[in-house]
Amino acid sequence: QSLVMKLLTNALVVEKQPVMSSLLQRPLILKAGVRFTATVRFLINLPEFKDLLKVTPVFDKDVEAAVKGLRLASCCRFRQFNFVRDNSKRLDVDSPGGGLAAEFAYMDIKRKTKAPNEQSHVGVCEELHLVTFVTTFQIAGLECNIQVSSLPVVVISSSSQVCSAWASVMWWNMLSPSEPWNLSLFSNPPPLSWQQLSQVLSWQFLAAGQRGLDENQLLMLRDKVGVDPEGLVYWSNFFKNESAWIWIDGILDLIRKYLVDLWREGHIMGFVSRERTRVLLQEKCTGTFLLRFSESSKEGAISFSWVKHSNGEAHVHAVEPYTKKELEFMSLPDVLCSYSVGSKFRKPLVFLYPDIPKDVAFGRYYSSDLQTPKQGGSGYVDRRPVHVSLLPLTPHSPTMEMNAEPETMELEQWFEEMISDILTLPAPP
Amino acid sequence: QSLVMKLLTNALVVEKQPVMSSLLQRPLILKAGVRFTATVRFLINLPEFKDLLKVTPVFDKDVEAAVKGLRLASCCRFRQFNFVRDNSKRLDVDSPGGGLAAEFAYMDIKRKTKAPNEQSHVGVCEELHLVTFVTTFQIAGLECNIQVSSLPVVVISSSSQVCSAWASVMWWNMLSPSEPWNLSLFSNPPPLSWQQLSQVLSWQFLAAGQRGLDENQLLMLRDKVGVDPEGLVYWSNFFKNESAWIWIDGILDLIRKYLVDLWREGHIMGFVSRERTRVLLQEKCTGTFLLRFSESSKEGAISFSWVKHSNGEAHVHAVEPYTKKELEFMSLPDVLCSYSVGSKFRKPLVFLYPDIPKDVAFGRYYSSDLQTPKQGGSGYVDRRPVHVSLLPLTPHSPTMEMNAEPETMELEQWFEEMISDILTLPAPP
C-alpha cells in the first residue's frame, strides 16, 4: 500500500493552458474572472482506478492550511481567491494513451472579500499562488489522499498587469532550479547574473519573433538593464520604476503584432544606440539605413536612420518612430518603400545596412506596387499614404542659406530626375 | 384625501440619465448589466412627506401583473428582467427647490432565466419595457399607493444593438403623440409619413453635428429610405434588412467622432448621389471638389470628388472613401490639404463647391503646416502622411497613349511649377 501511495503522490501532472487568447505563450498568469483550462493526468496506467478518482481543484490549498494553523496573525498575507464553481471531476480514460485524465475547463477564480490581515508588502504581481488538485479514495479499505500542484501562478485583475506578471514569471523561472520553491520569493528576491537574464531575454524574442538576440543587441541591453560590477542584476532595477523590462516588453509586443517577418529575417538591428547608429552609418554610402527601436517610447516604437553624404560630410537622420497604432495602418515595409523627403519627394532609403538593396530585403512584403493603380469596379480612385519629411535643409527655406551647398546638390539631382522623366515620357503626338 | 391621491398619482417625474457614456444623447436604451441612473422627483412641495416616501423601482411592473392575472399562457411574452439589487430609497429634500427627490444610482438589470412561453415574435430591440417607481405610505390612517413610470425602454445585451434600439426609439417618439402608449407597438408598427421621418432624421444630425439636413440632402435620403406613393415609410423598409437606417447611423457616428466641425459649418454636402455630383462639378472649374458619404459602406465613410477639365472634357474623379479607422490617424482637413495625384504629386483639390478656396474652408483645421518642419528636441525628423493616387491617365503609362493630350498639359504644368520653384530658390552663392 505504501508503495502505491508514494507512486500516486507524484502521479498527477498538470498541464496548464492559456488564460487568455493573447497569452498563448504566457501560462502561469491567471486573470481573475477570466476562464482557463487545465488538464490533470494520472500517470500510472491502472484501469481499475477508472471512476474512482474524483479530483477537486483548490486554490492556494497549503497556504490556507498554514494560516489556519500556526501563523494566523503573525504576518501579512497575500490576496485570497477561490474557484467560483465546483469543478470536481472524475478522471476518465484518455483516448490516445489509455491513461486516466480529466480536462478542467471553465475554471474561474474570484477574489475573496479582503481579510483584515491581508496586506502584503509585495506588489500583486509578486505574489505567487498555487492551484492544487486533490483526490481522496479508498483502496483495499485504506483511505488515500493524493494531490498535485501547478507551478507558481501570478494572479492579476487587469490585462495591463500582464507585463509585470510576466517579469515575475521569468525571474522565478531562472531561480527555481537553484532555489527551493518559495512563494514568498519576491519579499526578498535574489539577483540574477546577466548571463542568466540575457538568456531569458533572448528566449522572449525567440518566442515573439522566431529569432533570439545577437551579441551586439545583448550588449546594448546590458547597458539599459543596469548590471552591477559583479555582473548581477537586481529585481528592483530590472522591474521596478521606469525599468528596462517595461520598455522591452513593449518592443516584444510590437514584434509579435507587426514585425514578426522582418525580425525573423534579421532585418531589424533594433537594439543599437543612437551614437552607434551614427558610427555605423557614416562609413556607408548615401542611402544606407537601419532599423532601431525607440529608446524613449514605453509603448514599443521603431524608427529608421539613414545617412546622406554631401559636401564630404555625413549627415545621419532618424525619422520620428512608428508606433503600433501607425503600423496597424501601414506595414513597415510599405513605409520604407514609400518614405520620401523634401518637396521633390526624393527617396532617401536605398540600402539596408550594411549593403542590402532595400527591395531585396523588403520587396516581398510591399502590399502592392504604387506604380500600378488599382482599377476596382467601385469607380473610386485608389490611394495610398506616403510618409514625407521635410529635412531641416530644404530648397524653400531661405533661413538656411548658410547651408547652400547641399541645396545646390538637391537642385542638380532634381534636374537629373527631370531629364530622366522627360526621356521616359511618351512623345506628344 | 382623494384630491391628494390624484395629485400624487401624477406627482413623480422620472428623469433618466444615460446608460453608457457614449449614449449621452440616447436615453431610453438600457444595456443589461450596465449601470444607469434615474432621478425621481416629488412634485408637490410638502415637507411633511419627508422620510415618508420609500420609493422602489420595479422593472416591467404592470406587465408582470397582467401576465400573472389573465393572459398567462395566451400569448408570447417579452424577455423578463429585474433589478439586481434592492434600490429602494427614501425621498429627501432636494437642495435647490426644496422639493423631495432621490437619485437612484447604480441601477442594474439582469435577465431572468427564460420562461417557457417567453418567445416574442418581434426582435429584442422592438420590445418596449418600463421602469416603474412605486411607493406606499399612510396618511391620516389611509394607505396610499402611488407610482410613476419611465418612457418605454429598449433593453439590449450588446452595444452592437444600440443602432437598432435607437431606430425603435425614434419610431416610437414620432408615434407617441397620436397613438396611445402601446408596448406592443412593433408587433404591428404603423407607418410614418416622410414628413415626420425626415424631421426626426434631421434632428439626429442636429444632435450629432450641430446642423440639420437641408432640402437637397433630404431629397437624396428620401430615395434611399423608400417612400411609398402616398408618402408613407414602413418600419420594415426603414429598419429591416440592409436598410437605410443602418447606413445613416454609421454616418451619424462618423460625424460625431470625426466630422463635427466640418459638418457644423456646412462644408460637407454628404448626401448627394454620384450622378448629381458629376452634374454639379462638371459645370465648375478644374479643382472644384465636394465631400460626400459613401453609399456602399455600412460603417460610415466619406469620399471627395473633384473635376478636372482637359481638352474640353470634364473628368470627375472620386477617391476611395475614408473610414473611421483612417480618420483616427489623419483628420479629413489634413487629408484634403495634402492629397496629391500622379508621380509629380500635383494637388487636384482647389475649390470646395461651389467656389470656396480650399484653405479658406479647411485651413483653420490643418494640424500643422507641411512647409514648416517641426524641430523637436527629440532629434527625430518629423514626418506626415500624404495620400497619393495615380489616376488611370499618367505620364508613365504608355497604354494610355490615346489620351496624350492631358499628358501634354501635365508636362506643361510641370515646367511651370519648375520655373516657379527655381525663381523662389535662394541663389547659389
Added chain:
DNA sequence: ACAGTTTCCCGTAAATGC
C-alpha cells in the same frame, strides 16, 4: 495627493440558441 490596483464598459469576436 498619489500610485498601485481594481472596476467599468465599449467594441469586436466568438459562441450560443433557435
Added chain:
DNA sequence: TGCATTTACGGGAAACTG
C-alpha cells in the same frame, strides 16, 4: 444551416482605496 442574440474578454480609462 443561417440569422439573431448573447457572452467573452482585450484594452483603455475611470474609479477606488488605502
